Amino acid sequence: MTERRMIDILSSMPPELSEAVISRKVKGNEIWMEIPSSLLPPVASHIKNLWGAHLVTFHAVDNRALTGDFKLIVLMALSGEDDFVVLLTSVDPAFPQYPSLTPQIPCAEWYEREIMDLMGLRASGHPELKPLVLWDDWPEGIYPLRKDFDPAQIIPQEPHAYPYRRVEGSGVFEIPVGPVHAGVIEPGHFRFSVAGEPILNLEVRLGYVHRGVEKLSESTPYAKGVMLAERISGDNGFAHSLAYCQAVESLGGAQVPERALYLRTAYAELERIYNLLGDIGGIALDVAFNVAAQHAYILRERCMELNDFITGNRFLRGVNRLGGVWIDIPSDKISKILAQLVRFKLDIKEFSSLMLRSQSVLDRLETTGRIPLEVAKELELVGPVARASGLDRDVRRDHPYAAYRHLSFRVPLRREGDVNARLCVKLEELQESISLVEQALGSLPSGEITCSSFEVPEGRTAMSLVESPRGELVHWLISGKGGRPFRHKVRDASFHNWRAIEVAVQGEIVPDFPLINKSLNLSYAGNDL
């Protein structure tokens, strides 16, 4: 099937592209093509435009010790079937440049800035190649993800100014916000250019939470990497550890028992439920509808208590392990959980009517922070944000993992792309998630909850996609020596969705910014890594 698709893709390319393909192979549902770096933009945009593929991740590997070059890897998901295209290209260390993908694929912009920061490969033709995750005082010529970088070295501080985009004209002024915000949220800097109330331009400066996760992972044995993955983005910790475990299991060819797959599904949905309730509460709070906000927070607290009751941790940490899960759910607990979920459903129904019936609330939500479908497509948005703009993507359905292929669920979709649409999508997803937990626990197969321990051979590649509460996230692993990754690429849902905020606030008034921000619910830690 995938073989057939590869031949179709190759034959659809113009001869100057298909003849330049250096090598090609099919590995599972992945179509690998090695191409010269000069052809990266035309080949990628051909696959995107003709095959409806979307960019999943784009990263570099320091392969100098093995093959004497840097590798660039572009991962694209094909629409329709559960197939992927992996474009592989080589960059000469003596001339560390490659043609930028950004003019053809706007979503690549931040990836290329990240590759410049961490690996020191320059995308020529990039419209705005400035730092993304490394701070302004980071010296030039030191690239943390290169293999010859010594993490113990003392890095000198060389301050230089960050080039913000400037809007000029009479009456235009700037509002700098952050990194320490008024609310209890993560650090990031927002630079607004405004004329009176309406926002003319917003530039987001992130990187404050950059902790060097990918480099750290290269020195972390796989079993401990699960704990690191849980701490990439705290409230999506289960989704991250699941993606990491799935990738390592695929490297080692481990077969996870059925019961563990169902349990993982239930845990993943429990995580989604408490996250969605937090988002909805935040939206209510930002339109000053405190009663509804407190209702949502009480429900969220109950969900976290339920997590605590099941696993001993409010964030479901310490649940995932390589080859399965640590914590089983015995049948007496299942009946208690199911009873609690029935109460949740009633409470959420009541809450929805409270939230959506108030005219003054709807007035703030409708038409605010619109993200049109074309923008969502260009920026490859993911998760509930994409689905509220009519972009019908959900990893659970499109690339099923754990036990999702055996369960039935609906993917809620809206077209308006405003805050109200995002709220409605989240309210509907909440119902679907509760139903998924009920289904997974109701049809839990008997048996083991983990497979026997397994070895991970060196030099293999594996990836894993998971639909986190914020949307599609991916972990890409290349196995190395000593039971550790050679390269670990993490791409959180927010890495794509952050860019939407700059579009969504244009023309809106400054006081609506917190509301729009909350409706997108972006992770700073997941983005900065």
Place this chain on the structure above:
Amino acid sequence: MLDIIRKGVLRKGIVTSDYPQEGTPRYAARLGFPKLRTDLCKAHHVCFRSCPTNAIQEREGEIKVDLGLCIFCAQCARSCPEGAWTMSPEIELAKRSRSDLLSSSSIENKSIQELGKSLDAMIGKVFGRSLAIREVDTGSCNACEVEVNALSNAVHDIERFGMHIVASPRHADLLLVTGPVTRNMERALMQTYKATPEPKLVVAVGACACSGGIFRESYAVRGGVDRMLPVDVYIPGCPPRPEAMIYGLMLAVGKLNDKSR
């Protein structure tokens, strides 16, 4: 409007927890303070190797846990072939100095009733005055933020102790710092500290803020908050539960009384 009041107030009843008077709901599986039964320990040192943050250390021939490093992942309890480690339900682990966080199993924690009583006395002493808290995230994974936010929800409601979270360090008595201090947040943290009026307290929340936690060896991280600032109270946990934070804040409040005297 009536409808909202009916639904919001009458049907929900009181949801606020009774902590610290009544303690916390306890579940058998809760992952709190890791305790070692020395009579079972055969010194295989499997736990040393399984700990992701090297929190288990040998000092003067005794095996101790550095709670400032511990992320409460239970790997020690899961890996020990003798079953010598158990995750106890203790969560009131906040301490006033970094060295106090190094605990061996021989240290007896106060019983929850005693703690409740002493906290009661402390609340009595400080009730009527308010404590303004400013939260600063210096690179946390956002789990600590979720729990800090939970402090002001209707269930944990720290306003009942006269504590509230304020929007600016200029209004704050206490800085609640989460996360390992990243290289990128160092300056912002120092500026926030400078903007906070005296007398001020600094509370390090979670393993990352106490010691750098799982990230402490990264190039992008400076390490625990006490590398930059004097820390008054350390609250272990990954993340600490809201009750554990309330306990730590109470400890800090006691300290504020000492400072302003």
